[in-house]
Amino acid sequence: MPHAPLVSPGPPLTPAQRQRYARQLSLEQVGDLGQRRLAAARVLMIGAGGLGSPVLTALAAAGVGTLGIVDSDSVEVSNLHRQTIYTMADLARPKAEAAAAALRAHNPLIKVVAHQTRLTAANVLALIADYDIVIDGTDNFATRHLAHDAAALLHKPYIWGSVLRFDGLVTTFWVDGPAGGTRLEDLFPSTPGPDEAETCAMAGVLGSVCASVGAMMATETLKLIVGFGEPLFGRLLVHDGLDASWRELPYGAATATGVTGPLAPAAAADPPRDTSHSQVHTHPIPVQAHPGAPAPDEVTSAELAGLLADRQAGLADFVLVDIREPWERDIVAIDGSALVPMAQLLTDEARTVMEPDDRVILYCHHGARSEYAREVLRDNGWSAVTHLAGGVDDWVRQIEPDKARY
Structure with missing residues (x-):
């Protein structure tokens, strides 16, 4: 389904831009106008890890004019097998700063902004407001929900990916998308507790799967900016690295089917947790509790x-x-x-x-x-x-x- 470009074109391309992006300019779907849209685009990457690495390098190479990077961690040696934007020289260095330096060295024609901070309720809206698209490569549901909801409030497309072991997921949420838009809740009706959601640190991940999923997330971003192809609105792309397959699952507010498998928000054998009924918490806030007593969750x-x-x-x-x-x-x-x-x-x-x-x-x-x-x-x-x-x-x-x- 054709869709309008997200970003208006910037000024005419310089000779240096024309030379650097010549093979991309030759694509009918991109061309001169599309490359000017890319140069004018502002994209925020949340998480400069296993997914952030391939996403950022692809977007920098494609000529996205401004890339913002949000990450509060520092580089560790255990990151290097999948977070390929870093080298041994970056160990103990803040990730946002190290990734920004690598991107500037790769493409001096773009601007890179390092936000070396943890995404919080206090800063999320201010951070996202300055960008056209939000890409989320984090590995915890609290941050995902925070980033998604802020993007929805500000009517920004939110591109999401996840990897675990040999599996990956990619989709694009946008409240202003076709058929009434899509939200994170359409795919994940419930949120796992900290003891239910596995992470790469616990279960492991194959680095090349991060590269595969990150490449698809970058492609989704370029499609939205320029206005070509069919974005993953209401479609979840599922990658199985073990059998080299890609398959597509539809979802939406009307279906709310959720996801099963190792990346699901709860165990595949369990139904989604119903957070609207009393079995979640059977005790309300104590009316006459001790002054210092903690409240329930x-x-x-x-x-x-x-x-x-x-x-x-x-x-x-x-x-x-x-x-x-x-x-x-x-x-x-x-x-x-x-x-x-x-x-x-x-x-x-x-x-x-x-x-x-x-x-x-x-x-x-x-x-x-x-x-x-x-x-x-x-x-x-x-x-x-x-x-x-x-x-x-x-x-x-x-x-x-x-x-x-x-």
Whole structure:
């Protein structure tokens, strides 16, 4: 299906650009105009590891004008078998800086920005806002959900890949894509706990599989920028390195089939965890708990409804905080909540709504952002903070079905 180019073309190409990208310019689908779009494009890579290495080198070679790199780690010798952008000389060096230096050396015609930082609720929107496309090569679901939700809020395409052992997955999420767009929740209806999600460090990975999957992620990026080919909207590309196969699985809001196999969010034999019912957490926030008692990790919509009734009767004391954006709150909100957008969680203004010694319940759209924000607050002095499983979407389905959903 034809799609419009994502990026407007930049100024005329220089002789140096024409010489360097001559074989790419000769492609009918790219040409002079497409190369100018690439030169004007701004792409953010989250994670400069096994997937970030092939993605970044391919995009730099293709002439993407500005590449941003977000990574907080340093180079270790165990990285080198798959993170091919680094050398022995980079050991102990910050990854974002080392990767940026390698890309500048490879292609001095582009700009590379190193963001040597951990992606957090406090910085994610500001980081992503400055780029056209977000590419995620991280290996944990908390960061994936954070990056995806921020990209969705800012209407940026989000290209995602994952590798484990000999297997790989690639797709592109975009809320502005065809047929109503796609979201991470369409593919992964539930999020695994830390004891359920395997990582490369635990299970291992073949370095060449990273290269294969990273190459596909880079190709997806170039297609979106220039406007050729058929992006992976609503299609999951599955690679099996053992039998050298690539297959395609459709997904979308209407199917929500999820994924099985070694890269699935839960064991293949288990059904997706239902985070909207009481079996997840059977105990709400204690109404008369000890002042310093820790809050549970999450509450259900039914539990929150009971707590709000108790608060109305003077039997409970807590602050309900909506961490979504104002435009989302205009669509639907839970009565009795205060708005503190996620990017403002650690500001002085936020403390006027919720002090560190307050009992706090956070909520967002589906629960992913609030889960991450809960950990951010806990890391910054809030001891009694929890969040609403399933977010306001579950609240509407379970408690106030007459309210709007989005």
